[in-house]
Amino acid sequence: MKYFALILLSLYLPVQARPALEKPNVVVIFLDDCGYGDFSHTGNPTIHTPHVSRMVHEGANFPQFYAASPACSASRYALLTGRNPRRSGLGSWVLGPGSKRHIHPQEVTLAEGLKHQGYATGFFGKWHLGTPNKANQLSPDAFPLAHGFDVWEGTNVSNDYDPGVDLIRSNPQGKTPIAGYEVIAKNITMKMELHDDLTRRYRDLGVQFIKDHKEEPFLLYLAPNMPHLPVHAGDEFKGKSLRGLYGDCIEEIDAMIGSLLKTLEDQGIAGNTLVILSSDNGPWIRFQDTASHPKYGEARLLIGSALPFRDGKGSTWEGGVREVGVWYWPGTIPPATVVRTPASTMDILPTAFALAGEPLPSGRTLDGRDIRPFLNGSKFPGSVPEFEFVYTGNGNNVVHAARKGPWKLHTKLYSQTGNNYGFKASPEKPLLFNVEEDPSERIDRSSEQAAVVGELQGVLDAFKASLDSEQTFWGAP
Numbered sequence: 076m077k078y079f080a081l082i083l084l085s086l087y088l089p090v091q092a093r094p095a096l097e098k099p100n101v102v103v104i105f106l107d108d109c110g111y112g113d114f115s116h117t118g119n120p121t122i123h124t125p126h127v128s129r130m131v132h133e134g135a136n137f138p139q140f141y142a143a144s145p146a147c148s149a150s151r152y153a154l155l156t157g158r159n160p161r162r163s164g165l166g167s168w169v170l171g172p173g174s175k176r177h178i179h180p181q182e183v184t185l186a187e188g189l190k191h192q193g194y195a196t197g198f199f200g201k202w203h204l205g206t207p208n209k210a211n212q213l214s215p216d217a218f219p220l221a222h223g224f225d226v227w228e229g230t231n232v233s234n235d236y237d238p239g240v241d242l243i244r245s246n247p248q249g250k251t252p253i254a255g256y257e258v259i260a261k262n263i264t265m266k267m268e269l270h271d272d273l274t275r276r277y278r279d280l281g282v283q284f285i286k287d288h289k290e291e292p293f294l295l296y297l298a299p300n301m302p303h304l305p306v307h308a309g310d311e312f313k314g315k316s317l318r319g320l321y322g323d324c325i326e327e328i329d330a331m332i333g334s335l336l337k338t339l340e341d342q343g344i345a346g347n348t349l350v351i352l353s354s355d356n357g358p359w360i361r362f363q364d365t366a367s368h369p370k371y372g373e374a375r376l377l378i379g380s381a382l383p384f385r386d387g388k389g390s391t392w393e394g395g396v397r398e399v400g401v402w403y404w405p406g407t408i409p410p411a412t413v414v415r416t417p418a419s420t421m422d423i424l425p426t427a428f429a430l431a432g433e434p435l436p437s438g439r440t441l442d443g444r445d446i447r448p449f450l451n452g453s454k455f456p457g458s459v460p461e462f463e464f465v466y467t468g469n470g471n472n473v474v475h476a477a478r479k480g481p482w483k484l485h486t487k488l489y490s491q492t493g494n495n496y497g498f499k500a501s502p503e504k505p506l507l508f509n510v511e512e513d514p515s516e517r518i519d520r521s522s523e524q525a526a527v528v529g530e531l532q533g534v535l536d537a538f539k540a541s542l543d544s545e546q547t548f549w550g551a552p
């Protein structure tokens with residue numbers, strides 16, 4: 076009877092699918108226009124994010140974490156390829172629904188590399204790396220299945236294009252807008268009930284994907300449309316946050332993250348799974364004084380906070396690209412780890428490939444690094460290459476700034492607000508800030524640190540030379 080009871084008990088206890096370091100699952104949650112200061116752990120006094128805080132307390136917090144661009148398409152390209160957006164050849168920060176270009180088929184994405192190692196690959200949320208249209212002859216290369224994903228459900232572009240943003244899912248029998256897909260709803264910008272339900276939709280799809288693939292390694296990429304304007308929240312969350320509708324939206328995203336973590340635990344695979352949270356760029360402060368907008372409502376209350384950093388989306392001031400960065404992997408990342416050195420979304424692909432045993436793609440430059448030693452130095456011994464980060468702007472071959480160590484050099488300034496905060500910068504007369512001592516970029520040190528200025532100008536020159544020699548898969552940048 077004792078052995079029979081043990082057998083019965085084993086049927087109800089979750090069993091870890093495989094050793095934690097053997098092709099761990101990877102879950103990437105990539106928010107849209109979320110500010111660094113929109114979370115409890117970064118000091119927000121009225122938005123309650125207990126599940127993100129739990130990830131911080133039990134995992135690794137990266138206080139100096141960067142998205143690779145201050146705008147949508149460029150940032151998503153960098154996340155999926157490990158490459159600076161200037162290498163994309165897209166020609167713009169943002170691809171509209173009628174844009175001819177898309178992520179090039181010769182790029183190797185996070186999904187393609189992990190799929191090569193036997194991973195199931197699911198994607199739920201905003202794509203924004205191309206749309207099949209007349210300009211590109213309805214190219215299938217414009218959509219996610221051509222870039223390593225097995226399944227997708229989400230929007231082609233941001234949820235504010237009117238017309239042009241559609242809710243779409245992959246379907247082997249589907250034929251709209253191209254074979255292999257079907258349009259669930261067209262032109263959804265003003266379809267309020269559908270918008271209210273988007274985060275819930277992605278949560279349920281993500282939970283089911285985990286359950287369906289718990290016996291095999293998987294990549295789950297969740298890219299909620301929120302809190303990009305227009306901001307929405309489900310009925311269960313409306314009116315719950317002290318921060319109003321914007322807080323409701325963030326708290327619903329936090330609850331979605333909680334559901335995913337609980338599912339991993341219930342399925343016995345939490346110890347096999349690395350979960351990464353970040354955002355594509357900072358808050359859209361262009362609308363910080365907009366009291367009434369036909370699509371966005373009282374937009375001034377529906378944008379987040381980049382504090383303590385300057386500016387927001389569209390800018391290469393820190394507020395445009397400094398993001399929340401949380402890596403969670405129970406049993407592998409020690410609790411309450413704080414990674415004090417900078418890292419970026421471009422580091423995700425090299426790190427995940429190393430964990431999965433996938434070689435890095437050849438024939439191209441990768442700007443990201445394998446940062447496994449930051450997660451656990453005893454399990455992943457070795458060193459991480461020094462952080463060098465180039466802030467790039469909109470258009471071809473536009474470079475704004477570089478960071479190395481604590482220093483950041485601006486050679487070009489831009490803000491969607493039109494405000495340069497009393498500063499001017501050019502390649503001949505750059506600005507230099509120590510963004511660790513001075514995270515708000517207030518005190519120009521260029522006149523005091525000539526050697527540092529020269530070193531960072533060398534970083535920019537080397538990057539530009541790399542662009543000129545390598546070009547992009549679309550041709551000259």
